[in-house]
Amino acid sequence: MALLIADNVVPGYDRKAVAPAVSFSVEEGNFLCIVGANGTGKTTLIRTLTGLQKPLSGRVIFDKGFSKTQAGFVPQFTHSAKDFPASVREVVLSGCLSECRFRPFYSRVHKKRASENMQKLEIEDLSSSSFQELSGGQQQRVLLARALCSAQKMIFLDEPTANLDPNASENVYQLLERMCQEEKAVIMITHDIKGALKYATHVLSLSGENAFFGTQEEYAKSTLSKEGGENVY
Amino acid sequence: MFTDILSKLMTYFTYPFVRYAFIVGVLIALCSSLLGVPLVLKRYSYIGDGLSHVAFGAVSVATVMNMTGTVLLSAPVTVLCAVLLLRRGRRSNIKGDAAIAMVSVGSLAAGYLLMNRFGTSANLSGDVCTTLFGATSILTLQPIDVYMCIALSLVVLLLFVFYYHRIFLITFDEEFAQSVGIAVNSYNLLLAVITALVIVLAMNLVGSLLISALIIFPAVSAMRLFKSFLGVSICSGILGVVHSTLGLLVSILAGTPAGSTIVVVHLLGFLLCSVAGWVLRECVS
Numbered sequence: 455m456a457l458l459i460a461d462n463v464v465p466g467y468d469r470k471a472v473a474p475a476v477s478f479s480v481e482e483g484n485f486l487c488i489v490g491a492n493g494t495g496k497t498t499l500i501r502t503l504t505g506l507q508k509p510l511s512g513r514v515i516f517d518k519g520f521s522k523t524q525a526g527f528v529p530q531f532t533h534s535a536k537d538f539p540a541s542v543r544e545v546v547l548s549g550c551l552s553e554c555r556f557r558p559f560y561s562r563v564h565k566k567r568a569s570e571n572m573q574k575l576e577i578e579d580l581s582s583s584s585f586q587e588l589s590g591g592q593q594q595r596v597l598l599a600r601a602l603c604s605a606q607k608m609i610f611l612d613e614p615t616a617n618l619d620p621n622a623s624e625n626v627y628q629l630l631e632r633m634c635q636e637e638k639a640v641i642m643i644t645h646d647i648k649g650a651l652k653y654a655t656h657v658l659s660l661s662g663e664n665a666f667f668g669t670q671e672e673y674a675k676s677t678l679s680k681e682g683g684e685n686v687y
Numbered sequence: 688m689f690t691d692i693l694s695k696l697m698t699y700f701t702y703p704f705v706r707y708a709f710i711v712g713v714l715i716a717l718c719s720s721l722l723g724v725p726l727v728l729k730r731y732s733y734i735g736d737g738l739s740h741v742a743f744g745a746v747s748v749a750t751v752m753n754m755t756g757t758v759l760l761s762a763p764v765t766v767l768c769a770v771l772l773l774r775r776g777r778r779s780n781i782k783g784d785a786a787i788a789m790v791s792v793g794s795l796a797a798g799y800l801l802m803n804r805f806g807t808s809a810n811l812s813g814d815v816c817t818t819l820f821g822a823t824s825i826l827t828l829q830p831i832d833v834y835m836c837i838a839l840s841l842v843v844l845l846l847f848v849f850y851y852h853r854i855f856l857i858t859f860d861e862e863f864a865q866s867v868g869i870a871v872n873s874y875n876l877l878l879a880v881i882t883a884l885v886i887v888l889a890m891n892l893v894g895s896l897l898i899s900a901l902i903i904f905p906a907v908s909a910m911r912l913f914k915s916f917l918g919v920s921i922c923s924g925i926l927g928v929v930h931s932t933l934g935l936l937v938s939i940l941a942g943t944p945a946g947s948t949i950v951v952v953h954l955l956g957f958l959l960c961s962v963a964g965w966v967l968r969e970c971v972s
Binding site for chain 2: 522526539540541549
């Protein structure tokens with residue numbers, strides 16, 4: 455059984471579908487890349503998977519005792535409110551909140567996890583800095599660290615490397631690969647096909663009439679990838 | 688000079704109504720300034736303003752009906768309106784914005800009309816002025832008002848502390864909170880209910896027109912000085928209590944109306960914090 459199953463899911467807004475129906479499943483240790491040109495409904499699909507909006511039809515099924523509280527989500531980067539007072543540490547720690555249930559404050563385990571994730575993303579020296587005063591790339595890494603705190607079984611990412619320099623991107627990919635080796639699942643939207651294919655185990659392509667879902671090898675062989683590689687990206 | 692003021696204050700503090708005023712003032716200031724931080728950051732400041740007018744309408748009705756504890760009517764009515772307004776405000780469309788203005792102006796007008804037609808008091812404009820600007824009402828508190836105020840403040844404080852981290856998350860990033868399975872809507876509802884309760888309480892202190900000042904000034908002043916949510920929350924609480932206490936002291940000594948004196952002290956405090964924040968930033972960079 456898979457952790458997450460999408461059964462003929464049609465993502466869309468206001469009864470208007472933005473992507474064809476997709477069916478796929480994600481298992482522990484899978485690294486799924488969602489690719490497609492702008493406006494093919496990638497972000498709407500990932501928002502549907504995380505439960506931020508309902509699918510127009512079809513079902514998203516969580517299994518193996520997996521619940522939303524064990525997932526992390528890194529939304530598409532937007533510059534956040536300029537005057538919000540929050541330190542990096544506060545933001546990263548808030549990722550642990552889904553586990554707190556009836557506990558009002560964070561435990562030592564949570565604080566340790568937050569520190570470890572800040573180290574992984576090389577932002578530990580920023581921990582008491584103000585989130586709003588960081589650069590776009592730094593903010594992106596803070597949000598990644600927050601998602602890592604809540605991602606006990608699965609992580610959803612919407613273009614996590616869009617604002618990062620090549621070194622930082624590589625670091626993020628390796629981090630995600632390590633998560634897969636720890637039997638966690640990764641679902642990522644990306645435009646960086648070359649970089650992503652190196653690490654992905656599965657690919658979901660939303661370009662074209664019908665969505666394509668298959669392993670990374672199948673995707674590399676299919677004509678879709680050739681077309682995509684030359685024309686769309 | 689200083690001993691004169693002190694001895695004068697000591698005399699005042701022998702009166703129970705002055706002590707009541709201070710207990711109630713400090714508690715209300717603490718609650719509203721803490722709550723102000725998430726409200727200002729969520730851009731709900733205007734909802735607080737609208738609710739205060741609703742509370743005015745409810746108090747007018749209670750006065751007309753000769754109810755002893757006006758809180759018994761104004762609290763549930765204001766809570767109900769808070770819940771309705773927040774539902775609308777979430778959609779953040781033009782209608783939602785207009786709805787708040789309509790509810791707020793409507794209850795203000797209806798409240799005054801009722802008091803004018805059915806009010807039994809001889810001094811109508813005095814009554815209305817008291818409800819709007821607080822005037823001396825803080826000094827005429829009955830013990831039951833004080834106990835009610837203490838109880839409600841404690842509930843608000845406990846809820847704020849208990850849900851502090853959740854309040855941070857739903858204020859900072861509602862979508863992330865929702866995606867990890869936190870019941871965002873329930874917490875927004877809780878925030879609306881607490882806001883309504885605080886506004887009903889604060890009416891005693893500064894009157895309904897000036898309540899927003901107690902909620903907004905400390906939070907915005909604290910944001911000039913601190914850059915972390917915890918820092919801003921603590922600083923806002925302290926500023927709220929200090930400014931309101933100062934305002935009360937001045938109003939008692941100088942015989943000025945409590946509500947407007949407190950708000951003016953808050954305004955001066957905000958200017959000071961702005962200057963201090965500017966100096967801090969200049970020194971650092």
